[in-house]
Amino acid sequence: MPEGHTIHRHARLQNADMAGRRLGVTSPQGWAGDAAAEADGRVLELVEAYGKHLFYRFEGAPAALQVHLGLFGKFWRWDDPAPEPRETTRLRFTGGEHTLDLTGAMISGLITPEEETKLLDRLGPDPLRSDADPEKAWERLKRKRIPIGAALLDQSVIAGLGNAFRAEVLFACGLRPTKPANKLTRKKFDELWATTVDFLKRGEGSGKMVTVSREEAGMPPSRLTGSDRVQVYRRETCRRCGGPTRTAKIAGRTLYSCPVCQRG
DNA sequence: AAGAATGTTATGTA
DNA sequence: CTACATAACATTCT
Numbered sequence: 011m012p013e014g015h016t017i018h019r020h021a022r023l024q025n026a027d028m029a030g031r032r033l034g035v036t037s038p039q040g041w042a043g044d045a046a047a048e049a050d051g052r053v054l055e056l057v058e059a060y061g062k063h064l065f066y067r068f069e070g071a072p073a074a075l076q077v078h079l080g081l082f083g084k085f086w087r088w089d090d091p092a093p094e095p096r097e098t099t100r101l102r103f104t105g106g107e108h109t110l111d112l113t114g115a116m117i118s119g120l121i122t123p124e125e126e127t128k129l130l131d132r133l134g135p136d137p138l139r140s141d142a143d144p145e146k147a148w149e150r151l152k153r154k155r156i157p158i159g160a161a162l163l164d165q166s167v168i169a170g171l172g173n174a175f176r177a178e179v180l181f182a183c184g185l186r187p188t189k190p191a192n193k194l195t196r197k198k199f200d201e202l203w204a205t206t207v208d209f210l211k212r213g214e215g216s217g218k219m220v221t222v223s224r225e226e227a228g229m230p231p232s233r234l235t236g237s238d239r240v241q242v243y244r245r246e247t248c249r250r251c252g253g254p255t256r257t258a259k260i261a262g263r264t265l266y267s268c269p270v271c272q273r274g
Numbered sequence: 275a276a277g278a279a280t281g282t283t284a285t286g287t288a
Numbered sequence: 289c290t291a292c293a294t295a296a297c298a299t300t301c302t
Contacts, residue, residue, distance in 0.1 A: 082299040
């Protein structure tokens with residue numbers, strides 16, 4: 011079995027090393043047929059991401075191949091020779107020593123420059139990008155009365171956070187998830203933004219979500235395993251105070267928090 | 275074996 | 289226009 015790259019926010023990085031190669035691109039089950047046909051035999055120049063949307067840019071191709079992994083999307087890397095595609099394989103990249111298969115993605119198809127512009131206008135700033143403008147997030151947050159816990163999942167406010175990171179960012183900022191988004195002070199927002207940048211960048215380096223500081227870890231945080239790497243997400247007890255965590259459905263997803271550590 | 279999951283959108287309702 | 293619930297869709301894991 012190869013390593014399967016799961017849907018983490020940072021999965022976008024995991025196939026960047028295919029760039030610079032002339033690739034065969036096929037769509038075994040037809041889902042991304044046009045995109046695969048247009049990309050086939052071209053050099054992959056760039057893999058980049060805005061939030062959770064990945065863009066594969068091929069030499070001389072006006073449209074990009076867009077991938078959104080959604081909840082189940084996964085890239086599989088095989089050392090060649092790769093096995094036959096599975097029933098659920100939607101896209102296959104070949105060339106070089108590896109084969110990359112995509113399964114379970116929410117989106118995999120062509121996106122024109124016009125469509126891309128529209129999408130990027132809708133998305134909030136991506137904390138991982140150097141061109142991110144936090145003012146845009148602040149402006150959009152200010153006019154929302156929804157709980158901050160819901161706003162952090164709204165990709166038009168900040169692009170790239172998911173259910174796990176929203177819980178951990180709120181915890182790190184000591185914020186009650188139900189606090190109305192427009193009640194955040196500018197100071198708190200700045201802290202929140204800085205936290206998202208920090209957390210996402212840590213994940214970018216390690217491929218893992220680690221939201222526990224070195225001091226709290228008592229060891230290099232990279233050595234922590236499983237739910238020990240986080241403070242509240244999917245935990246029964248708060249890693250910091252040891253008290254029981256609380257769960258609530260906010261914006262349709264289970265949000266974990268600590269009633270003791272998050273009173274702001 | 276039902277249900278939850280590191281997600282998003284369309285649609286209906288208030 | 290904002291907000292919220294529900295269903296739909298992708299698939300794997302406990």
